[in-house]
Amino acid sequence: MTKPNLQIALDQNTLAEAARIAHLAGPVVxxxxxxxxxxxxxxxxxxxxLRSMFPDKIIASDTKCADAGSTVAKNSKDAGADLMTVIDSAxxxxxxSALSVLDGIQVELYSAWNWELAKEWKKIGIKQVIYHQSRDALLAGEVWGKKDLDIVRGFIDLGFKVSVTGGLNIDTIKLFEGVPVYTFIAGRAITGQSDPKAAAEAFQSEIKKYW
Amino acid sequence: MTKPNLQIALDQNTLAEAARIAHLAGPVVxxxxxxxxxxxxxxxxxxxxLRSMFPDKIIASDTKCADAGSTVAKNSKDAGADLMTVIDSAxxxxxxSALSVLDGIQVELYSAWNWELAKEWKKIGIKQVIYHQSRDALLAGEVWGKKDLDIVRGFIDLGFKVSVTGGLNIDTIKLFEGVPVYTFIAGRAITGQSDPKAAAEAFQSEIKKYW
Known part of the structure; x- marks a missing residue:
């Protein structure tokens, strides 16, 4: 089974802080x-x-685009993004419209999707989805479980590359053992650590243990 | 019936271009x-x-927030926004979480809403929604009609302030006659005109004809 990618989500409030973290952990992801x-x-x-800092890595633009697909995709692409998210309720x-500009469109799953819709996305050329535990839902006490894994497997069975995100840490990676996840997206579990590079390395080691 | 507000949507690719248009049409809206x-x-x-340019106007931040509600709301509020949008599939x-920081949270309606959910939004303290014809849907040939007006009325009956947007122009305003719309949001019909100020004035006159 192919090793899932490790994606670092830079959700800082300033570019300076994001660049500081990316400078440390970016080379590992x-x-x-x-x-x-x-x-x-x-x-x-x-x-x-970030494109300039990492010319050889995949750059994802998490616009969660809901409208004006081609404009937002063009702006992301012009700046150097390979991937861009659209929201499920778009x-x-x-x-x-977004796909007409950028092939790497990922649908981020919130509350608006269903399996019929997913098949329609596949038909129009969407190849990737992001299964998502909302940060606010996690704060409200929801956790990763069998229900989530079944959904991830469902999308993989439909032929999508599936990225997973939301409160992932070293201990949650093993829950996905045996599932051909495309990408693990980690935010604070890397960016919030005193040594972001070591945190990213620990993620990569943990992923390699199971894939 | 209270005169609906006129809101200008600045969706330019550069702040320079947005400031140019706002400088001309902003005083009218x-x-x-x-x-x-x-x-x-x-x-x-x-x-x-834009907050600095218009200290006495309402400033709306169209983040279409899908997650991390309090962070995105705090960033919008810190910069001076009175209103901020969240996406219906949040x-x-x-x-x-967004409401805990900023009272003026507006839910933007795409494809994820239903009437049960709308009642839940009301219960948690959401007071405003934006009914929305997607730009891409309009390009695909969908138009304003009775179906849309019935939905707008439905939200008003539930007690929401309803803003409407998506391909509005001078000719579509009259379709809403008799409906207590809270705000008409116009984009290109103002920003795409050679005289944005005159276009905004024409909107205000047209709105005053019917309200």
Whole structure:
């Protein structure tokens, strides 16, 4: 089974802080994500800075695009992003519009999806989804469990590459053993540590244990 | 019936272009919106610049927040926003988290809402929604009609202030006659005109004809 990627979600409030963390942990990860918070705070420059820092890595722009798909995708692509997120409640025309500019469109799953819709996404050319435990849901006490894994497997069975995110840490990786996850996305479990590089390395070692 | 507000949606790719248009048309409108595209491009600064230009107007931050509600709301509020959007597929904990920081949270309606959910939003303290014809849906040929008005009325009957947006122009305002719309949000119909100030004035006159 292919080793899942490790993606670092940079959701800092300033580009300076995001660049500090990326400078340390970026070389260890496979995908560098410009998080929604960072992008709303620092703008398109946050994508171009991270693209310049890591010319050989995959750069993800977490716009959670809901409308004006081609414009948002063009702006992300122009700044150097390979991947861009759209929200699950975006319309099919919005997703098509984004796909017309950037092949690497990922649908981020919140509360608006169902299996029929997922099949429609597949049909229009969406190849990736992000299964997501909301940070606020986690704070409200929800946790990873069998229900989540069944959904992840369901999307993989439909042919999607599935990234997982939301409160992941070293201890939750093993829950996915045997599941061909495409990417683990970690935020604070790397960015919130005193040694972000060591934290990223620990994630990579843990992933390699099971895949 | 109270005159609906006129809101200008600034969805330019650069802050310079948005400031140019706001400088001309801003004094005429009631609410100045920092659009999603602008915010993703120019960052938080786009909110603070428009706040400074229009200290006495309502400033809306169109983040379409899907997660990390309190962080995104705090960043919008710190920059001077009075209103902020959350996406309909955000979870209830995310909406509560945003409301804990900023009272003026507006749910933007895409494809994830239903009437039961709307009642839940009301219960947690959401007072405003934005009914939305997606730009991409409009490009795909969908138009304003009775179906839309019935939904707008439904939300008003539930006690929400309802803003409407998506391909509005001078000719579509009259379709809403008799409906106590809270705000008409216009984008390109103002920002795309050679004289944005005159276009905004024409909107205000047209609104006054019917309310």
């Amino acid at each position: 496979d995908i560098v994500e410009v998080g929604t918070i960072l992008e709303l705070q620092a703008g398109q420059q946050s994508i171009s800075v 319309t099919i025309p919005t997703m098509k | 009631d609410i100045v919106e920092v659009g999603t595209i602008l915010e993703l491009q120019a960052g938080q600064q786009s909110i603070s610049v 979870t209830i904990p995310t909406m509560k």
